[in-house]
Amino acid sequence: MTEHRGVAPFAASPFASWLAGDPEVATLLAAEAERQSTTLQLIASENFTSPAVLAASGSVLTNKYAEGYPGRRYYGGNQVVDEVEDLARQRAKDLFGAEHANVQPHAGAIANLAVYQALVDPGDTILAMRLDQGGHLTHGSPASITSKIWRFVSYGVTAASDDDGRPGEVIDFDQVADLAKRERPKLIVAGATAYSRQIPAEPFRDIADSVGARLMFDLAHPAGLVAGGAHPSPVGVADVVTFTTHKTLRGPRGGAIVCRAELAKAVDSAVFPGLQGGPLEHVVAAKAVAFREAATPAFRVYAAQVVANAQALARGLAAEGFRVVSNGTENHLVLLDLRPFDAELTGKEAQEVLDRSGITLNRNTIPDDPRSPFVTSGLRLGTAAQTTAGMQEAEMGAVAALIGRALRRRADEASIRAVRAEVFDLCAAFPPYPSLDAGTPTAGRT
Numbered sequence: 001m002t003e004h005r006g007v008a009p010f011a012a013s014p015f016a017s018w019l020a021g022d023p024e025v026a027t028l029l030a031a032e033a034e035r036q037s038t039t040l041q042l043i044a045s046e047n048f049t050s051p052a053v054l055a056a057s058g059s060v061l062t063n064k065y066a067e068g069y070p071g072r073r074y075y076g077g078n079q080v081v082d083e084v085e086d087l088a089r090q091r092a093k094d095l096f097g098a099e100h101a102n103v104q105p106h107a108g109a110i111a112n113l114a115v116y117q118a119l120v121d122p123g124d125t126i127l128a129m130r131l132d133q134g135g136h137l138t139h140g141s142p143a144s145i146t147s148k149i150w151r152f153v154s155y156g157v158t159a160a161s162d163d164d165g166r167p168g169e170v171i172d173f174d175q176v177a178d179l180a181k182r183e184r185p186k187l188i189v190a191g192a193t194a195y196s197r198q199i200p201a202e203p204f205r206d207i208a209d210s211v212g213a214r215l216m217f218d219l220a221h222p223a224g225l226v227a228g229g230a231h232p233s234p235v236g237v238a239d240v241v242t243f244t245t246h247k248t249l250r251g252p253r254g255g256a257i258v259c260r261a262e263l264a265k266a267v268d269s270a271v272f273p274g275l276q277g278g279p280l281e282h283v284v285a286a287k288a289v290a291f292r293e294a295a296t297p298a299f300r301v302y303a304a305q306v307v308a309n310a311q312a313l314a315r316g317l318a319a320e321g322f323r324v325v326s327n328g329t330e331n332h333l334v335l336l337d338l339r340p341f342d343a344e345l346t347g348k349e350a351q352e353v354l355d356r357s358g359i360t361l362n363r364n365t366i367p368d369d370p371r372s373p374f375v376t377s378g379l380r381l382g383t384a385a386q387t388t389a390g391m392q393e394a395e396m397g398a399v400a401a402l403i404g405r406a407l408r409r410r411a412d413e414a415s416i417r418a419v420r421a422e423v424f425d426l427c428a429a430f431p432p433y434p435s436l437d438a439g440t441p442t443a444g445r446t
């Protein structure tokens with residue numbers, strides 16, 4: 001576990017030293033920078049942004065009210081902000097080849113809500129993926145407001161394959177088609193939060209067209225893989241594509257929407273004034289920075305490496321005795337079934353043991369999980385962050401071995417401490433922010 005030393009060699013932002021007047025917050029930020037730098041970040045929805053993204057999101061743009069859109073604001077003084085948001089929108093359109101972009105959603109969840117609001121009347125039916133099969137809370141979970149406003153019908157994945165090497169546990173398109181025919185949804189949602197295969201947009205398009213439904217693609221997780229050319233793009237196939245900017249896309253925390261010009265007005269007014277007040281223009285600027293980074297050749301190399309790393313991690317974990325859901329991965333994440341490794345081991349306990357070992361990931365339900373979503377029989381791991389830090393296939397093999405060791409000898413504190421020490425050494429060789437740590441005085445340093 002990270003200790004609060006108050007003195008850390010890790011900078012939390014390019015402006016960390018400006019926090020010297022607030023030692024309480026400065027110390028916490030330095031402690032978090034240390035945690036991120038000295039433990040393995042394997043949460044599939046996380047990444048390390050560039051220092052440039054940190055700089056834009058820590059900028060004076062946070063001071064500005066800009067309700068409305070470029071050229072149509074409700075407050076004065078938005079000449080510069082209009083240029084910032086126009087730049088972000090243009091870069092998003094160029095990156096994804098889209099006709100229209102809205103870069104204001106504060107989060108991926110808000111982007112989804114906005115699209116539902118733009119395209120579906122309250123009480124009407126939406127067909128989306130079941131949460132316990134890989135879908136997201138905003139795809140109609142009973143715990144989400146979405147299920148109280150719209151009527152959701154859910155599809156899932158096929159059965160696990162019988163060890164013949166074929167990928168089972170893939171989206172059941174026969175079921176999607178049957179449900180679409182029977183339930184006549186206004187909107188079909190493609191996209192998932194815990195699913196390790198590519199999701200093709202075309203079969204969803206065909207089904208949507210056959211019942212006169214619109215198609216929304218929730219690209220929250222693989223947006224960076226699409227931008228980097230490692231996955232086919234649903235833009236132009238789906239009517240609307242929502243995504244987060246902070247997962248594989250490696251930008252600031254936030255959401256965005258791209259769509260055909262015909263839907264621009266409906267989408268824009270659903271975001272503002274439909275759901276939000278003033279946009280976070282400092283985050284919009286940081287999104288612009290991230291879109292530019294994601295358009296570079298280096299980002300294509302990155303996206304391909306993320307997938308290669310996930311495949312190496314999946315192979316390593318299978319060799320440790322875990323079952324890889326769907327027999328492998330085509331994206332940045334690996335979903336593990338813990339039961340063949342140890343029938344007693346729950347996702348909850350595994351997450352806790354690995355946390356103590358310096359390996360940060362999350363428990364996750366697996367398809368048809370007999371345990372509750374709070375306990376689970378699975379783990380979800382992602383390679384987006386550690387690939388940013390420079391790790392490759394060899395390191396993924398080492399990580400898989402460390403996970404196996406930590407969980408196999410979880411009753412032995414000395415063994416966990418030994419794994420923690422090896423994780424520390426591995427992370428020291430791949431610092432996420434070498435330029436910050438080398439160049440900037442750190443807050444809290446005495």
Ligand SMILES: *Cc1c(COP(=O)(O)O)cnc(C)c1O
Binds near residue numbers: 108109110191221255
């Ligand atoms: C992460 C995610 C979201 C929501 O993103 P937030 O920014 O956390 O609101 C929506 N849909 C899917 C499929 C996701 O994975």
